[in-house]
Amino acid sequence: MRIVxxxxxxxPLRLATDSLIMPPSRALPLFLLFLTSGLLPTLARDNSxxxxxxxxxDFRIKQTVEFRAVYEGDRPMDNAQVTIYSPTDPAAxxxxxxxxxxxxxxxxxxxxxNWDVKVRQAGHGTLxxxxxxxxxxxxxxxxxxxxxxxxxxxxxxMAIATxxxxxxxxxxxxxxxxxx
Amino acid sequence: xxxxxxxGPLLGLAMRISAPVALTxxxxxxxxxxxxxxxxxxxxxxxxxxxxxxGEDFMYDGITSKEGWDIEFEQVKVILNDVTAYQSDxxxxxxTDTTITADQTVDLVTEPSPVxxxxxxxxxxxxxxxxxxxxxxxxxxxxxxLTNLGEQPAIFLTGTARKGGxxxxxxxxxxxxxxxxxxxxxxxxxxxxxTADGSAEVEMTFHWDHIFGRADQAPEDEINTGALGFDxxxxxxxxxxxxxxxxxxxxxxxxxxxxxxxEALNNLGHVGEGHCRLKV
Numbered sequence: 315m316r317i318v319x320x321x322x323x324x325x326p327l328r329l330a331t332d333s334l335i336m337p338p339s340r341a342l343p344l345f346l347l348f349l350t351s352g353l354l355p356t357l358a359r360d361n362s363x364x365x366x367x368x369x370x371x372d373f374r375i376k377q378t379v380e381f382r383a384v385y386e387g388d389r390p391m392d393n394a395q396v397t398i399y400s401p402t403d404p405a406a407x408x409x410x411x412x413x414x415x416x417x418x419x420x421x422x423x424x425x426x427x428n429w430d431v432k433v434r435q436a437g438h439g440t441l442x443x444x445x446x447x448x449x450x451x452x453x454x455x456x457x458x459x460x461x462x463x464x465x466x467x468x469x470x471x472m473a474i475a476t477x478x479x480x481x482x483x484x485x486x487x488x489x490x491x492x493x494x
Numbered sequence: 495x496x497x498x499x500x501x502g503p504l505l506g507l508a509m510r511i512s513a514p515v516a517l518t519x520x521x522x523x524x525x526x527x528x529x530x531x532x533x534x535x536x537x538x539x540x541x542x543x544x545x546x547x548x549g550e551d552f553m554y555d556g557i558t559s560k561e562g563w564d565i566e567f568e569q570v571k572v573i574l575n576d577v578t579a580y581q582s583d584x585x586x587x588x589x590t591d592t593t594i595t596a597d598q599t600v601d602l603v604t605e606p607s608p609v610x611x612x613x614x615x616x617x618x619x620x621x622x623x624x625x626x627x628x629x630x631x632x633x634x635x636x637x638x639x640l641t642n643l644g645e646q647p648a649i650f651l652t653g654t655a656r657k658g659g660x661x662x663x664x665x666x667x668x669x670x671x672x673x674x675x676x677x678x679x680x681x682x683x684x685x686x687x688x689t690a691d692g693s694a695e696v697e698m699t700f701h702w703d704h705i706f707g708r709a710d711q712a713p714e715d716e717i718n719t720g721a722l723g724f725d726x727x728x729x730x731x732x733x734x735x736x737x738x739x740x741x742x743x744x745x746x747x748x749x750x751x752x753x754x755x756x757e758a759l760n761n762l763g764h765v766g767e768g769h770c771r772l773k774v
Contacts, residue, residue, distance in 0.1 A: 404632060405687050428585075432680060437717075439680035439767030443585040 377450040380420040383413055383433040383440070390417030394435035401427025426450070539690030543579060543628035545602045546697040547572070547620045549611030559655070560707025560717075563662075563724040567653040570611040572700065573643050574622065576673070577603035579686070579696045580635035588677045588771040594635050600628045602696075606643040611700065619697075633686035633696050634678040636765055637773065642669045647739065649759065655724050662724075662731045667739040670756065673773035674698075674763040681766035699766050704758040720761075722754040 383391040392415045400408040402425070413419045413433065423429050426448045432441045445453040549570055556566040580586065580596035602623055614620045640648040649668035654661060679685040679697050688694035707721030730736055730746055744752050763770045 399684065405684050432684075434680065434767060436711075437767060441678050441680050441768060442587070 375450070376422050377446075378420050378422045379429070379444060379446070379452065380418060381431060381444075383417045383419070385438070390415070391433060391435050391438075392417055394433050397432040397434075399430040399432070401425060401429060404430060423450070539630040540627045541630050541688045541691055542624055542626050542693040543600055543602070543633065543686075543688055544624040544693065544695045545577060545579070545622040546695050547574070547609045547611060547622050548697055548699045549614060549620075549702065550699065551616065552702050553612045553614050554616060557703060557706055558709040559724040560709055560711075560713065560721055561657070561723050561725045562709050563655040563657045563706075563728065565653055565655045565706060565724065567612055567651065569650070569652045570702075571608055571650045572611065573606050573608050573641050573646060573648050574603050574698075575606045575639045575641040577601070577622075577638040577698070578636070579628075579633040580637070581629075581631040581633055582635040586635040586675070586677050588675060588769045592675075592771070592774075594637065594675060596635065598629045598631055600625050600633070603638070606641050608643065608646065628688060630688045630690045630692070633688060633694065636676045636679075636696050636698060637674060638676075638698055638763070639671070639673040640763075641671050648672075649762075655728065657724075657728075660728070661734050662728050662736055663734060664727065664731070664736045665738075666727075666736075668759060669740055670759045672760060672763070674770040675773045676763065676765040676770035677768050679765040680768035685766075697766060699764040700762050701764050702762070704761045705755065720754065720757065722751055722758055726751045 383394055383396075385391060391413055394413045394417065396409075396411045396413060396419045397407045398409040398421050399406070400423075409421055411419060419433075421429075423444075423446045426446050429444045429446055430441060431444060433439065447453045552565075553567055553570060556564060558564050579600045579602055580594050581598040582594050582596045584595065586594045602625055607622070609620060609622055611620055642648050647667040647669040648671050649666075651666045651668075652664065654663050656662075676698070681697075686694055686696045703717055703721070705722055707718040707723050708715075711717050713719075726747055727736055727738075727743075730738065730743075738746070743755060747755065760772055
């Protein structure tokens, strides 16, 4: 049997990103709303009672690891017993549950380190280690999928290039018009 | 920041294109990927590491073969050698890895050592040996051999099988030498996690149902489809008695049955429900 893992980024921020893809004419007022919303609680304490019911949205990115347990021949281990062990206490179960009808189970690691996943069913069992790095990602690609991952340097360069492109675009459109 | 607000509608377009990409990268992580923190205990601390040999409850409860033979074991003896516990890093996966890479190793058995698995009871498994000053840490891999010792075979079983009105007393000698490399123990609790001044077990488990199958499992279950069962052995008995070694069985069993037997012997070694790989 084997366990196939993949990291799914189930993040409120991701959902919020999708909602930001809107006509440009609406982007600016929304940006202003996000910018000013954080100021409203402060204003409410000092000024008009009309601002007392201001709101803010706190969010955090929560990574989820989903895996699928299968027997040889890709038959799913459905309703199999799952036990998750955290890096800081490998002897005590951190989370327990059962796989679904497709042999899938997901959990959200709350710290980096080696997370151990035990799956058992009808006298069969397996235990695998899923290393999570400080960025919340699985360190090594799953051998079965053979997926390639970007190196840290590649990720850094991609990030720098994208951010610079964003800044450059903004600076271009904010340049002062030259005299004819 | 406020200059950007004056850029107009085209800035919104730039945000539409760039923001998801930038945010996705931020979520995925930018910069160097850090190595997960090492959570093993201090190298200088030690504890007691105990080696358990487990023939499962078949040793005292018996087993009903896939064809319905009720088998009771009188004696089940194996000869162990070269038993080593590993703190493997990365964790050893017997499904894919051929060798164990370990930070710490403990040699628990270094010479041929007979172990009688039928000495176990429901309350206590067979304790083979212990190492009093084993380095603390997580022993997540185990290697061992089954070996012959002079005239003594690596695996020796005696007992009685009953089905209907028929009874067969058997004595089976398997001079089948194998070496196993096994991953982490899989069971109700984790084993092998040794803290300073503490005690931990590592367990080798023998799955005799791989030889005889199990009547309490479906006939199409892999445990039964791959097992020899007892019918082929019962067919060789004379006057209710069967005494045979591996060479006898190779000549008297069908090729398919003998192959099923040898494959079951190869798959005998486990760590709880965890798997092992034959070391070539």
